[in-house]
Amino acid sequence: MPKVGMPEIRKPQLIEAAIKAIDKYGFSGATVSLIGKKAGVSPAIINHYFGGKDGLYEETMKSLIREFFEVLSEEVTKTKNKPAKTKVMAIVKASFSQSQTHPQVVKAWMGFWASAMHTPSLYRLQNVYSERLKTSLVCVLKEEFEIKQARNIALTMAALIDGMWLRGSLAGGINKKESAQQIQDYLDLVFNNKEDKVC
Secondary structure, three states: OOOOOOOOOHHHHHHHHHHHHHHHHHHHHOOHHHHHHHHOOOHHHHHHHHOOHHHHHHHHHHHHHHHHHHHHHHHHHHOOOOOHHHHHHHHHHHHOOOOOOOHHHHHHHHHHHHHHOOOHHHHHHHHHHHHHHHHHHHHHHOOOOOHHHHHHHHHHHHHHHHHHHHHHHHOOOOOHHHHHHHHHHHHHHHHHHHHHHHO
């Protein structure tokens, strides 16, 4: 966590520099020295305010996660009076938003997920992100399904979103339209199955 006194104007510069360094050198290769050079600051400043590279990476991912949930909130708010299925797809749309699927940002997310397995602070952050996403999905799905089923569908939806991210990033880019359509197809099956049971 950044120490008190870190100028707010500097944080975005350092986060942007970290994302650029990860893009060019990978998560492990983006050193404090390289990040400092890109941001035009001394590595000592990064070490002082963030406690080193892991602290800056944690702050970088917190920034990306905050941005994601801001977009998610905006998209869901637009569908306030719409059916649950439309609201769920608004969450999917947020997951594949332009800001989250920029090639540099995708590399940062991929590096974050890989590093979370070995870095306790990033692991905790990943759990927070994952739980918030599932909770957002459950809150919408329980409008149409029993809570247990809503949780199961939300888990599958989250896995589909992550899967599309993984496949897309390894293929050189996320096809947002195709990914969203495949998830829509699954959602159609789930909702149609519910309607068939009611009939």
